[in-house]
Amino acid sequence: MSTSLLDPALLNAISDLELVARVTVDGTVSGLHRSPFHGYSAEFSQYRHYLPGDDLKYVDWKLFARTDRIYTKQYRETTNLLAQVAVDASASMGYQGNGPVSKLAYARLLAAALAHLVSSQGDAVGLVAFDDQLTTYLPPRGGRLHLRRVLVSLSKLHASGSTGCGAGLRRAIDLLKRRGLLILVSDLYDDDDGLEAELRRAIRIGHEVALFHVLTPDELVLPFGGEVELEDLETGRRVITSAAARNGYREAFARFLERWRTICASYGIDYHRVTTDLPLDASLRDYLRRRTRSDHR
Amino acid sequence: MIGWQAPAALGALGLIALPIVVHLLRTHRARRIPFPTLRFIAPSRSSSVRLRPPSDLPLLLIRIAIVAAAALAMAQPVLVTEARVKVWNSRLARAVVIDTGPAMHIADETGTTPIALAKPLASSEAAGAAQAVQIETSSVADGLTRAAAWLGAAPPARREIVVLSTFRAGTLTESVVAQLPPSVGLRLVQVGRPLEARAIEGVRPLTAPGAPSATQEVRLTGPATSVTRKIVAGEFRGARVVGVDPATPAAQRLWRMLATAGTPAPSGDRPIALAFTEWPAGERIAAFGPETPRWMLQVLLRLRSDAALQRAAASAPASVLSASDPWVAIALDREGAPLARLARAAQELVMQVGAPIDSLFGAAAARALLDAGAGESARPDQEILRAAPATLAAWSRPAPPIDREAWRSLDGSDARWLWAIALVLLALEQWLRRSSMPRTIKVRDAA
Numbered sequence: 001m002s003t004s005l006l007d008p009a010l011l012n013a014i015s016d017l018e019l020v021a022r023v024t025v026d027g028t029v030s031g032l033h034r035s036p037f038h039g040y041s042a043e044f045s046q047y048r049h050y051l052p053g054d055d056l057k058y059v060d061w062k063l064f065a066r067t068d069r070i071y072t073k074q075y076r077e078t079t080n081l082l083a084q085v086a087v088d089a090s091a092s093m094g095y096q097g098n099g100p101v102s103k104l105a106y107a108r109l110l111a112a113a114l115a116h117l118v119s120s121q122g123d124a125v126g127l128v129a130f131d132d133q134l135t136t137y138l139p140p141r142g143g144r145l146h147l148r149r150v151l152v153s154l155s156k157l158h159a160s161g162s163t164g165c166g167a168g169l170r171r172a173i174d175l176l177k178r179r180g181l182l183i184l185v186s187d188l189y190d191d192d193d194g195l196e197a198e199l200r201r202a203i204r205i206g207h208e209v210a211l212f213h214v215l216t217p218d219e220l221v222l223p224f225g226g227e228v229e230l231e232d233l234e235t236g237r238r239v240i241t242s243a244a245a246r247n248g249y250r251e252a253f254a255r256f257l258e259r260w261r262t263i264c265a266s267y268g269i270d271y272h273r274v275t276t277d278l279p280l281d282a283s284l285r286d287y288l289r290r291r292t293r294s295d296h297r
Numbered sequence: 298m299i300g301w302q303a304p305a306a307l308g309a310l311g312l313i314a315l316p317i318v319v320h321l322l323r324t325h326r327a328r329r330i331p332f333p334t335l336r337f338i339a340p341s342r343s344s345s346v347r348l349r350p351p352s353d354l355p356l357l358l359i360r361i362a363i364v365a366a367a368a369l370a371m372a373q374p375v376l377v378t379e380a381r382v383k384v385w386n387s388r389l390a391r392a393v394v395i396d397t398g399p400a401m402h403i404a405d406e407t408g409t410t411p412i413a414l415a416k417p418l419a420s421s422e423a424a425g426a427a428q429a430v431q432i433e434t435s436s437v438a439d440g441l442t443r444a445a446a447w448l449g450a451a452p453p454a455r456r457e458i459v460v461l462s463t464f465r466a467g468t469l470t471e472s473v474v475a476q477l478p479p480s481v482g483l484r485l486v487q488v489g490r491p492l493e494a495r496a497i498e499g500v501r502p503l504t505a506p507g508a509p510s511a512t513q514e515v516r517l518t519g520p521a522t523s524v525t526r527k528i529v530a531g532e533f534r535g536a537r538v539v540g541v542d543p544a545t546p547a548a549q550r551l552w553r554m555l556a557t558a559g560t561p562a563p564s565g566d567r568p569i570a571l572a573f574t575e576w577p578a579g580e581r582i583a584a585f586g587p588e589t590p591r592w593m594l595q596v597l598l599r600l601r602s603d604a605a606l607q608r609a610a611a612s613a614p615a616s617v618l619s620a621s622d623p624w625v626a627i628a629l630d631r632e633g634a635p636l637a638r639l640a641r642a643a644q645e646l647v648m649q650v651g652a653p654i655d656s657l658f659g660a661a662a663a664r665a666l667l668d669a670g671a672g673e674s675a676r677p678d679q680e681i682l683r684a685a686p687a688t689l690a691a692w693s694r695p696a697p698p699i700d701r702e703a704w705r706s707l708d709g710s711d712a713r714w715l716w717a718i719a720l721v722l723l724a725l726e727q728w729l730r731r732s733s734m735p736r737t738i739k740v741r742d743a744a
Contacts, residue, residue: 092333103333189334219333229327232335240327245339252337 047071051268053204081123082140082180085111085150086172087157090131091233092189094159097218099276104159106276107185107214112154113284114183119147127153128175130168131161137175162234166194173198179206187214188260189234196263203267210270210287213260217277222249300704302373309368316360320353356729363722370715375704385699388454391426392444393419396462398435403492411489415461418488422459428452437462438473448481453703457482457696463489464689466682474692480703482696485689503555503562503667537645540574547655551663560664561671567592568645569670571663573654582640582647584623592672593646597639599669600627600648609661610636616651624649628662637662646670 050059050070058072093104101109111127118125119142126140127150136153138146165186172182182202188195202209217223224230227242241249257273264271270291274283301307332338401412423429430447434440437460448456458477462468464487477483541548563569576582585594600606610628616636620626626635627648636651636658648666652658 095331095333187333189336216333222338224328224330227327229329230332230335230338231329233331233333235335237335238329239335239338241338248339249337256337 045074048074049268051203054206081118081121082126082176082178083114083118083123083183084126084128084140084172084176084180085115085183086128086130086169086185087111087136087154088131088165088168088184088186088188089129089135089157089159090161090187090189091159092187093214095216095219095233096276097216098223099216099218101276102159103187103214103216103276104157106274106280107212108154108157109280110212110214110274110283111183111185112151113280115147115150115154117288118181119144119150125150126176128168128172129153129157130165130171131159132167133161134168134171137171139175140180159233165190166198169195169198169202173202173205173207176207179208181208181210183210183212185212185214187219192259199263199269200267203269208270209267210291211260211264211272212283212287213257213271213273215273215275217275220250220253220275222246222253298377300375300377302375302705302707302710304372306368306371306373309371310365312364312368313361316357316364320357320360356726359722359726359729363719363726366715366719366722370712370719373710373712374715375707375710377704382699385453385703386455388427388452389425389457389696390428390448390451390454391422391430391457391459392447393422393429393431394437394440394444394458394460394462395419395431395433396435396437396440396460396468397433398437398462398468400463400465400468401489405490405492409489411463414488418486419459419461422461426457427454437468438470441469441473441477445477445481449478450706452706452708453699455482455696455699456480457484459484459486461486461488463487463491464684466684469684469692471692480697480700483692483694485693487683487686487689491683503552503560537568537570539570539572539577539580539647541654545654547653551654551660554660555664555667558664560667563667563670567596567670567672569596569666570642570645570647571666572647572649573652573659576640576647576649580642582623582642585625585639585641589641590644592670593641595672596646596666596669597625597627600637600639600665603665603669606637606661606665609658613652613656613658618649618651628658 047060047063048071050072054072058074060071060073063069063071087104087107089104093107094102096102096105115125115127122142124140124142125147127136127138128134129136136157138150138153165184165188169182169184176182184199199209199211225243227240229238229240231238261271261273263269270287272283272287272290395412395415397412401415402410404410419431423431428451430444432440432443432447434443441458441460444458448458458481460469460483462485464485469485474483538548543549543552585597606628610630613630613636615632616630616634618635618638620635624635624638624640626638628635628637630636630651634651638649638651640647640649648662650659650662652662
């Protein structure tokens with residue numbers, strides 16, 4: 001377990017989520033040279049590979065003629081960034097196992113830190129929480145008061161219901177009026193195809209998508225010895241399994257992780273797999289560094 | 298050696314199979330652990346009850362031991378060790394039988410009765426034993442039976458019967474002594490001084506006018522008994538005769554003959570009447586019933602079993618009587634008619650004879666009635682002849698050491714130790730069971 005100041009267990013013990021977010025962000029961003037977030041503007045920013053669904057008016061045909069590759073021009077908007085943080089609050093997120101905090105607690109800390117970071121840059125941040133339906137919605141807005149509302153809503157989240165990422169994500173995308181940044185924090189225990197379709201739709205619309213795949217260390221290895229009866233937190237279904245089935249589980253779970261990594265890579269989704277035993281600043285710093293590097297490119 | 302006071306309870310050892318079966322077919326409840334998703338988990342067999350080798354062998358062994366200890370405890374074990382046998386042999390259980398028969402109350406020349414000597418002696422004999430009982434009885438044979446029964450149920454110890462008696466002749470026989478268990482010792486203590494001589498009144502014989510009257514005196518002198526008959530002149534005192542004048546020669550002959558033969562006279566409390574003719578119509582007779590005095594019924598039974606009377610009836614001429622109520626026939630002629638019959642007339646026992654007074658049957662009937670009316674003449678209680686000391690010594694035997702089955706009469710058993718072991722094992726089983734319970738995995742919803 002980490003002994004860092006930003007240890008998840010320690011942060012989770014602090015009831016003031018605003019303080020937690022500020023501490024986390026201040027300790028993380030201080031090492032970065034520039035802001036990792038930027039909005040869309042009329043000022044040319046960079047080229048990016050054309051993706052199906054991109055508006056053809058942004059295709060640089062001259063470049064296509066020179067390189068025989070299709071690039072889309074990105075512009076820096078004059079308006080601020082719209083960031084929508086979508087948190088999966090289904091029952092499976094309540095699992096803690098042998099980790100320091102539950103997945104939902106970790107997701108809450110992560111979402112609070114990201115919201116604080118976006119808001120502190122003067123951009124708009126919103127919150128969507130869902131299980132099998134939308135439970136919380138705060139439209140993206142700027143300002144300290146709105147940030148506080150976001151943090152209060154985050155602090156009230158509790159794990160219940162079954163995962164309905166697809167439906168929740170669709171509502172979150174629909175409620176994002178213009179192109180923006182969609183940050184999904186989930187364990188992705190849902191219909192893979194449906195969720196992939198919604199993420200693909202978000203990309204096509206023009207949203208930038210970051211996916212934080214939150215897991216506990218237990219879920220990676222299935223550490224239970226002997227014969228155990230596992231009960232699904234969402235459906236209540238029970239299955240008796242033994243240590244002999246552990247290898248099969250690890251292989252199936254590895255395929256699951258690889259699939260999502262591949263999907264995200266193919267759609268340009270910023271995929272981050274985080275486990276609840278990781279210090280929060282490490283998870284956040286990793287994301288921000290990668291985001292900053294992509295901005296440079 | 299281990300003895301079992303309730304060996305049938307050993308069948309409960311079969312219950313040992315119970316924990317074995319439970320361990321073999323135990324309901325296996327796997328640890329239940331909440332988990333986020335089961336989509337990557339291959340289910341194994343869903344059956345929760347399986348036949349499997351006993352997994353928790355120490356727990357199984359302890360449970361078997363608990364059942365075995367309880368079953369053995371219920372069988373009431375007794376551990377027969379050398380030390381215990383030694384302790385039991387050092388104890389003595391004694392039953393003191395005190396003869397309270399008539400001979401024990403006959404005072405000697407100093408005025409002392411044997412029973413007065415026996416009582417303190419019995420107390421001192423009882424005080425000298427670990428366990429003792431005093432049995433007072435007028436029948437020594439019955440006392441020996443009761444003493445043997447009490448000793449049979451007494452706790453393990455050497456057993457002895459002490460009999461305090463005058464041991465007059467007939468008090469105890471060899472067959473009674475032989476019936477005592479061989480594990481019981483016998484000591485016969487003769488109390489009181491033997492009497493030199495004793496005179497008792499004999500049977501009062503019938504007297505009749507003109508017949509030599511007599512009284513009898515029986516003189517008991519040590520081992521020899523002499524009977525002295527004193528001939529005295531007397532008047533006729535006999536039964537009331539109905540229908541015949543006692544002064545007639547036939548009646549006179551009958552009474553003289555009976556008196557000369559030593560026929561006992563009827564006692565005043567047993568009035569009898571003898572009728573050789575029809576019973577007077579004015580004197581009412583009644584049947585025998587529940588209110589009939591006991592002596593009358595005894596006379597009736599004796600007359601029916603009087604062989605001489607029945608032989609005389611067989612050779613008698615035909616009776617002049619016929620069967621009618623409420624008479625009860627006691628002798629019949631060849632035709633089946635009653636030759637002699639009995640009935641009650643107030644407090645008097647009436648015999649009607651269907652033969653003449655001077656006939657052989659008439660005399661036999663009169664003799665039989667007087668004999669039966671006199672009752673039992675034996676007086677064994679007045680006997681002063683004692684059993685010889687050598688005989689008593691031959692019948693006596695010391696209390697032998699306890700036999701192999703003596704533990705059976707032990708009050709209590711060693712079951713308490715097995716119950717204690719069972720309780721300790723039960724506590725151990727509880728501790729083992731709790732310590733082997735699965736660790737509770739907490740799934741907290743930190744949200």
